[in-house]
Amino acid sequence: MIETPKHIQDLKSYKPGKPIPEIVQEFGLGRTAILWNNENNFGAAPKALEAIQNASANSFLYPDPACLQLRGDIAALVGRKTDNIIVGNGSESVFNYILQAYFTGDDELLTSEGTFVAIYIWAKAHNVPVVKCPLTKEYGFDLEGILQRIGPKTKAVYLSNPNNPSGAMITRDELIQFIERVPQEVMVLVDEAYFEYAQDLTEAYPDSTRLDYPNLITLRTFSKAYGIAGIRIGYGVGTPELIAPLMKVKLTFEPSNLAQAAAIGALTDEEFLEKTVANNTRGLRYFYDAFSEMGLNYIPSFGNFVMIDFETADRAQALFEALMRKGVFVRQLPAFGLPHCIRITIGTPEENEWCVEKLREVL
Numbered sequence: 001m002i003e004t005p006k007h008i009q010d011l012k013s014y015k016p017g018k019p020i021p022e023i024v025q026e027f028g029l030g031r032t033a034i035l036w037n038n039e040n041n042f043g044a045a046p047k048a049l050e051a052i053q054n055a056s057a058n059s060f061l062y063p064d065p066a067c068l069q070l071r072g073d074i075a076a077l078v079g080r081k082t083d084n085i086i087v088g089n090g091s092e093s094v095f096n097y098i099l100q101a102y103f104t105g106d107d108e109l110l111t112s113e114g115t116f117v118a119i120y121i122w123a124k125a126h127n128v129p130v131v132k133c134p135l136t137k138e139y140g141f142d143l144e145g146i147l148q149r150i151g152p153k154t155k156a157v158y159l160s161n162p163n164n165p166s167g168a169m170i171t172r173d174e175l176i177q178f179i180e181r182v183p184q185e186v187m188v189l190v191d192e193a194y195f196e197y198a199q200d201l202t203e204a205y206p207d208s209t210r211l212d213y214p215n216l217i218t219l220r221t222f223s224k225a226y227g228i229a230g231i232r233i234g235y236g237v238g239t240p241e242l243i244a245p246l247m248k249v250k251l252t253f254e255p256s257n258l259a260q261a262a263a264i265g266a267l268t269d270e271e272f273l274e275k276t277v278a279n280n281t282r283g284l285r286y287f288y289d290a291f292s293e294m295g296l297n298y299i300p301s302f303g304n305f306v307m308i309d310f311e312t313a314d315r316a317q318a319l320f321e322a323l324m325r326k327g328v329f330v331r332q333l334p335a336f337g338l339p340h341c342i343r344i345t346i347g348t349p350e351e352n353e354w355c356v357e358k359l360r361e362v363l
């Protein structure tokens, strides 16, 4: 018998929920708002789709393994050089390269409770122990608490800025002070999956790709504001010394031709990006007004989603189910360690209104 290592046995298998068409049929839903995965409900950036069309004829060729054009375009965007950039099948893939290239033996990943659930899963899949510091009362990263937990086994610290699912943000001053206090042999990973949204919301939000520290890697994605989550493409930014080992473990032909083309196209789609970001900033304000009126305890967010604290897991669960029966799909958060909370993605204006209307009904 082939033995499965203990850490893989302990991983929970991914259990997909019921497909949306089945739920629609079961509840006889005429209209839906899909607000559970922080996707861009305006769809994919049109210039990304155009680029895919143009690239598709070359599908018989292997992709450029060095991803030179895309890395060059990203380098230009963030004011760095090609050697500072790595791309992968989504930023979760770049996170995997980091686990693969840098963690050995007893090395630990230090992060927070109540952050992006995939981080816990991928660390476990690589047999990397995760040390978790509780979130602050305001559902933000407790940077002081994290600093105190850095020990001889800490290889890297993971911060999600803004944090998924709470939406809380680390300011530029806080981030710089934090990095300066982290020993240089400990890597700081700053996940900026919601960068484009956060940047539009406050000037205090840091662009960590512009910070030049020898132990800093920034993760970004095309899955959110650029609307190509299904294509799978994301990137990492760091010093050439930090990026080179990641290039060694990257699967040779990842990402695909089409994904590289889509990202190159997406980067030129300023109009789509502006429309998306403006809609998000408006949508957040719209949700805040409506939630305040309903007396809901929401957490101010710097992403394309808002988290609401319902105090008990039972209340959150009941609300999730009641909304689903009315065609509004939101996210429950037990896997994130926040079973008493619900996260709602900002949709199109029509979806947001529909969501508020149904929320009023079920409350």
Ligand SMILES: Cc1ncc(COP(=O)(O)O)c(C=O)c1O
Pocket: 037, 038, 089, 090, 091, 092, 093, 116, 160, 163, 164, 191, 193, 220, 221, 222, 223, 229, 233, 234
């Ligand atoms: C904080 C954070 N990082 C990364 C991702 C995933 O990005 P990608 O689709 O590029 O793997 C998400 C998606 O929800 C996220 O919330």
